[in-house]
Amino acid sequence: MAIAPKPKIPPLHKARIHFIGIGGIGISGLAKYLRAQGATISGSDIAHSPTTHYLRSLGVQIHIPHDASAITNQDLIIHSAIITQDNPEIIQAKQKHIPVFSREQALRLILDSKRVFSVCGAHGKSSISAMLSSIFPEFGAIIGAESKEFHSNVREAQSESIIFEADESDKSFLNSNPYFAIVPNAEPEHMETYGHDVGVLRAAYEEFLGKASVRCVNDSDEFLRGITIPSLHLDPAKDISNISYVLEDDMPYTKFHLRDLGEFAVWGLGEHVAQNASLAILSALESMRQDCQSQDSALESKLACHSSYPSAHIEQVRKNLKNFAGIKKRFDILCTNELTIIDDYAHHPTEIKATIQSLQVYACLRDITNISAIWQPHKFSRLFDNLQAFQECFEGAFSGDGRLVILPVWRAGEQPREVDFATLFARYNPIIATRTQRNGNTLEIYHNDTLLTTLKSGIAIGFGAGDITYQLRGVK
The missing domain is CATH 3.40.50.720 (NAD(P)-binding Rossmann-like Domain)
Incomplete structure (x- = not known):
């Protein structure tokens, strides 16, 4: 035949x-x-x-x-x-x-012919990708979450350059053909992919960085400090200063100075926001510098590119970064009435802790003292692999009459396991519930069909990667 x-x-x-x-x-x-x-x-x-x-x-x-x-x-x-x-x-x-x-x-097929700004890491990669897309709106972009600037996870632009949020959970980041590799942090997670061997995970990150022509990493991350591949380095303790927080048109912004480049402002609150923005800024400026030096144009152009980061480039980055409007489901402020409702995708203790720091700043700016959190744990495996960190990450989160509400684990296909949340999280005196329901500008907390309490004032923030986002929006 x-x-x-x-x-x-x-x-x-x-x-x-x-x-x-x-x-x-x-x-x-x-x-x-x-x-x-x-x-x-x-x-x-x-x-x-x-x-x-x-x-x-x-x-x-x-x-x-x-x-x-x-x-x-x-x-x-x-x-x-x-x-x-x-x-x-x-x-x-x-x-x-x-x-x-x-x-x-398909990713390998699609990206092999592109100039890829590949962003990978445990936390913050969606935000950095969206920030870079704000800085370079003429580039294509594929992000793992919806940018609130252009209301999509994709910048549908024809360009040889693409900003791509790479995924380490299945090792597909190794197929992303990085020209520019940007890594804010790394943490042992999705370890089933790596045979539960931290050494294998570290080797994968080293391979990813080694594939790139240019690399930008955060030196403050303990995991990344063990990787010695030459890179652009961000040392937040030395490079970032004068962090402050403001509300502009009721929207939260972090202001900071980066090296000798002056002050930048970016949507969001927290030191981690300043670090993510700094990685995006340094990557963008380095890319612009290399592009400028590669041009065989007029002498004036060559002279303008002589310095490391020309002032015109810095001002362009500073201006375009202000177009970043946050990421859907990342400190996503749904309403600011008597009860402010915030939806946050954080489902790892490191993410929850960072978001709580941002929440405390936001509450201070708005002079709000009553804060509650509704947590939908995501996957039994993640919960038990990080149990102590989850027990600790909510410390200091609540004030006034605020409470911790714990919903059932979003299984994501896993087999159910018994969890005594009331005992494990007893320090917070949690409310054990089965669902929350948006009712106008309030949130009702239920156990099955029994109404346990109604959140009417202050701030209520939801944490989780399951269907809690729909519950908070009143569409489920």
Whole structure:
């Protein structure tokens, strides 16, 4: 029997590409980005979502649910990680000899021809990616969360440069073809990917940094200090000074001085915000300096680029950084009535602790003394791997009549385990609840159908990566 020839994939900006699971943030990001490059895209999912409705409004053909008829004459199929090989569209594609790529495999194909600003780390990579996209709005961007500046996780721009939020959880950051590698921190997590061996995790980060032409890392991170690959280094203790916090039009901003570059202002509150912004600023300035030096233009241009960071570049970065408006679900201020409701994606104790520091500053700026937190733990494995840190990270978070409300663990596919939250977190006298419900400008706390309490004033902040974000917004 003759073997069918291996099909050749045309250049991606000319290809017809079908995305299975197109409603997910990761796959939709690739779809929107490739559409902006010129590709003809289609997609499918099990149900409609705001993302599929948005894509349909652009004229993208969307099939709900998955069906073999969606596969016609496409050049390439890309599917999300949760799609199995018995999916009818994958089966049909293989019968038609259409190449089928997972998202991880597709990333290598997409990014190999791009100048990639690859941002990776345990915490803050979405914010840094969005900050860089604010600084370089002409670049494409694929971020793991929605930027509130342009209301998307994708900057749909045609450009040879792309800002990309890389993922260490599945090692796919190693496929991101980094020209510029930016790492704010690293922490042992997702250790099942690395055989529960910290040495393997460290080696992966070293490999990632080693792939890049330019690297920018945060020296204050203990894990990163053990990696000696030559890099641009941010030493927050020496490089960042005069941190202050202000409200502008009721929005929170951190102001700080960076080295001898002057003062910058960025949306958000906290020392970690200043550090994230500093990494974005230094990376942007270094990129601009290299671009300037590589130009064989007029002598005046060469002279202007003689200094390390020309003043015109600094002013451009300073101005564009102010366009950053935060990340959806990262200290996301939903309302500022008698009860201020904030949604935060933090689901690791390090993230929760940093957000609580920001919360305390914000409460002080607004002269609010009543603070409560609603915590939906994310995954049993994360909870037990970091139990002591979770028990400690809420210290100092509550004031006035504020309480800690603990919701059931968002399992994310894991098998349930018994957890005695009342005993483990007894120091906070927590309210053990099953759900919260938005009712106008208040939050009702329930255990099953019994109303336990209603939060009516002060600040209520929700922590978690599960469905708590929908509960806080009153859509679930």
